[in-house]
Every structure is written in C-alpha cells, then in structure tokens.
Amino acid sequence: MKDIKFNIGCEDIEELINGGAYYVDKTAYLKNILMSSSEVKNSLFIRPRRFGKTLNLSMIKEFCKLNYQNPADKTYQQKLFIDNGRSLAVAGEDYSEFRDKVMGEFPVISISFKTVEGSCFQRAVSQLLYKFGMIYDEFDFLSKSSKQDPDDIETYRANKKFCKNQKDELYEPQNLSKAISIISTAIPQIGAMLYQEFGRKVIVIIDEYDVPLQKAVIAEEPYYSKMLEIIRTISGNTFKKDNQPWLYKSVVSGCLRIAHQSVFTDANNFTTYGMGDEPYTGFFGFTQDETGKLLEDCELSDKSSEVKEWYDGYRFGKQHIFCPWSLISYCNQALHSDNDKPQPFWINTSGNDLITMFTKNSMEAHDAGNLSKLQQLLDGERVNITLEEFTTYPDIHDRVSFDVFMTLMLHTGYVTYTEDSDSSGEVTIRIPNQEVLSCFRAKQKFLYGENNPYWFNQAMTLVDLLLENKELQAQELITSMLMSFLSVRNTRSEFYYHGFMTGVLGFACSAKGVEFHEEIEKGSGFPDVVLKKVSTDTVTVLEFKKGNNDRLARIDSANYATAQIIEQKYAEPFLKEGYSKVYGIGIGFGGKDCVVKSLGNMAKKK
Structure with missing residues (x-):
C-alpha cells in the first residue's frame, strides 16, 4: 500500500505543500475569484464546518501576498504554486497572464474569527483584540515608514500598544470602549496605510465571520446584540460604499447566511455564494x-x-460533494492502521450541541410535530421545509421553529438538499450520509439516558407513579414520553413498546433502589415487568399489549393485559410472600398513545 502523507487538520497551504502532504488542487478557482468583474468586489462563501474554507482562504492569501521587503520578488509564490512538482492548475500556461497580474501583487490583510468566544462579552472582545494585535505586529514596518503621515503612525503605535497591554484589562469601561473602537477601525486604517506605502490596492480576507455571533448566543452570559454591533461596524468600515480606493477585493467565509441588512450594512458590491451557487459549487469539499x-x-x-x-x-448545486475532513x-x-472500516470523524464539534438543545427543547414543550419530523430524517425519509433568512443568529434556547432549525442544520452540514429539490424557498432535505446519521443517533441515545436530567426525571417519576398505583397520572406521563421518544414511529411490534418501557424503567429503578425484573417466571407464566420496593412493602406487576391506533383498541388491549395478569396468576407468588400492596397494571399501546388499567391492590382482594 502506498505511503501517502496526510496532514489532517492543516489549514495552511504553505505548510501542506512544503510538507509534502496530499493536496486536492483548488487553484483553478483563483482566476474567477480574483479577476472577476468589478460587480463582484466582495465575496461571501457560506459552507459547513470542516469543508476546507480556511485552507482555501490560505491559498488565496499566499498566492496574492506581496513581498513587503521586495515587492518585485515573486520567488515565494513561484516555489509554492508553480515549481513544486504537483502540476497545479494555476501553474498551467492558460494562467500565465493571470499570474502576471495577480500572483504576489497585493498587500493582504487576513484575519480569522474562528476561535473568538468567551463566557461574557469582555472575554470575547479580548479575543478579538488579540487577533487584531497580531495584524498590527505583522505590518509594524508601516510605523517606521517615511511614506506615512506622522499622525497615522502615532495612531498605529498607540493601537498596537493597547492591543498588547490592555487586552486583559477590559473590565474597565473606558478600556472596553477603546478596544471596540480599535477593532472596528483597524482594517481600514491598516488598509489605507498599505495603499499609501505600496501604491497597490489591498485584499481583505475574513475567515469564519459568524463564529463570534454563534458563540455569543450560547455563552453563559449571552451578548449577541453587542457582538453583532461589532461585526456590523467592522463590515461597514471595511466594505462601505464610499470607501477610500485602497480595497481591491475581499473574501469572507462563514457557515451561516445572515441577512445583509443585519451584518453587511452598506456593503459595496457584496455577493453571497451559498451551497447551490455557481461557479463555486466544487470549490469547497471534494x-x-x-x-x-x-x-x-x-x-x-x-x-x-x-x-x-x-x-x-x-x-452543492448539481454536484455531489464529499466531506474532506x-x-x-x-x-x-x-x-x-489495520482498520479500513469507515467511522464518524466529523461529529465531535460544537454544532452537535444544537441538535441536543433543539431536541431537548422539543421534548420539554411536548412538541410531537418537531420530534416526528426529526424521526422521519432518522428513518432516511425526506422532509419539506421553508428556508428562513436569518436577520439574527437563531437562538436555539428560544425553541425556534423546525424550519429555522433545519435551515441552520443545512448551513452547518447536518442535512442537505435532495436531488430534485430547489435550493431556495420551499425545499426538501435529508440526512446526507451514515456519518451524520450516527451523530444524530448518538445525540438521541444521550437524550434518552440518565445523563439528560429532563428525561431521567420523567423516568424516575414514572417508577413512583406505578408503585403508587396512580394509573391516570402514569398514563399521561407515558403518553408524553412516547410523544417525545424519537423512535416512536417504529410501532409495528409489541416488542417495541416492551423495549421502550424496560429501557425507561430499568435505569430509573437502578437509581432509585427499586428492584426491576423483566419477564421472570411467576405464577403460570412470565409477566413483562415486575417492580418491587421492599421498604414500602410494594410490588407492581406490569403487562403490555399492543392494539390498533385508536382509543377503543387501546382500551381493549389494556383490559386484555389485566385479564392475563389474573388468568396467569402473575401476582400469586408476591401475595404468598405477604406483600401488603400488590398492584396489577395492564398497559394497552397503540401509535403514540396508551391506556393504563389497574386491578388495584390485589393483596386486599385475597
């Protein structure tokens, strides 16, 4: 087998190429992005996580970046893109004129918001300030140039010093205000100085523009509106229509398409390329x-x-795309290794928390519609939704609609368009592959286990209700749990309901110190489940039956179950042992509902 080197997670084109790692060539797209008409001055690319956005933006940066010490020197790009023995598309003869005009010809300001987060607003701003401080460090030669205005140099040095010395002192209001001011104006300030220095327009690259917004929503102390104002101000100052002539083009990436009026206020010639937009459907992913x-x-x-x-x-458009990560x-x-079996590599990322939160919220709201649609996706079926344009980042804590949630999942790669679906308006979606399906199922398993307090508390309550013979309350709770349980659509077999009840009661009984027995031989047969609590001298015998999905059928099934408890004498051994409370309960299931019937305390009837 071949010895091919992979640099997994590498997001730096120079490290990947010079390190001899495998590279899927995306350089053919450079000409369209950088030599397109003036109508596309600023490009926003929306793609899911782990689809190569950062690596592609690194490619653009390194291909275009001017040698600031010797602007005529292009040997760096010549070695990286042309003379590397890989025969990249951009090295071809048909790209010769393009290379002359673009390769190594532009100052580039590049920043990533990927790791900008914080439990509170001040910490997130501190992260932003740190990143902008790195840009001030990169272009520090501007503060020593005779071509620059002395006032601009003074401001540059003051801002650089503040970024370095005050980023951890933002609890003071005046420092926080100053930090926001620097963050909001750094790119146009440095861009104008670079234009003054070299007489060349500047390329601006912003990677993962929406990460600070997403993190602001789910933070311990949410601060979305404040962070939105910062991102909006950065955008307005950098891409505004009346900008100075220093900007050549900009390339921005993110996962979520947030409406222009919310973020890219007054943006000049801003074009958004979603997953279905040509000519870039194959630019990200394989x-x-x-x-x-x-x-x-x-x-x-x-x-x-x-x-x-x-x-x-x-x-993506008409193309089938594989997840590159x-x-x-x-x-x-x-x-x-010796393992050539596919497995999930993509699931241990923050987006999975959104699945957990949405499903948990739907459970708590008893929203059977949302849960049923989720189950349709889990069963490999198609679901119709109306795409939502986000004016703000969706707050999943607020029990958003299914359409909003699925639009979010579409942008983040958890669902995709079906083959025959449009990519706007009314669309049809599905889970794309086994890897993502395994992610949903892993979250499903978590949500219906003891690690989920809501579900666990319901199960604990059900044990108490059955041991206290509260049949109507138990019926209501079981029905509620059936509504919430994602696998409820698999209702063809009595074994399903048996598995549902034994699963719910099993882990709850263990936590409560209640004896749990499944299909033990008692009397003349095997009751489905027996709960025994010695401390209260109580036994509950449970029998489950399945009927059709209507109320009369469920009642008949419950009556049939209680009759079987009597006929098969399931309670006799416990009555002989002298338990003072022995309850016989039959449960008739059908669809997403049940009927609970009790024989009362059989010890008193003896």
Missing part, C-alpha cells in the same frame, strides 16, 4: 472525481461504495 482520484492514489478504490455511503450525500481522516486511518 467532488466525485477528486474523491475517486484520492481513493485510487491510496489504492482504496475497492472501498468506494462504503466511502460513498459514509461521506458522500452533500448536494472525514475523507482524509478515513484514508489516513486505512493506510496507517
């Missing part, structure tokens, strides 16, 4: 051809069907 070549290079072509099942399924991780595993 196309089918790129995936086929990767597997061939790794001598893994015989695994293509498994790879497709696990990592394909995304539809997962595909590279799989190939690396298959080549450098």
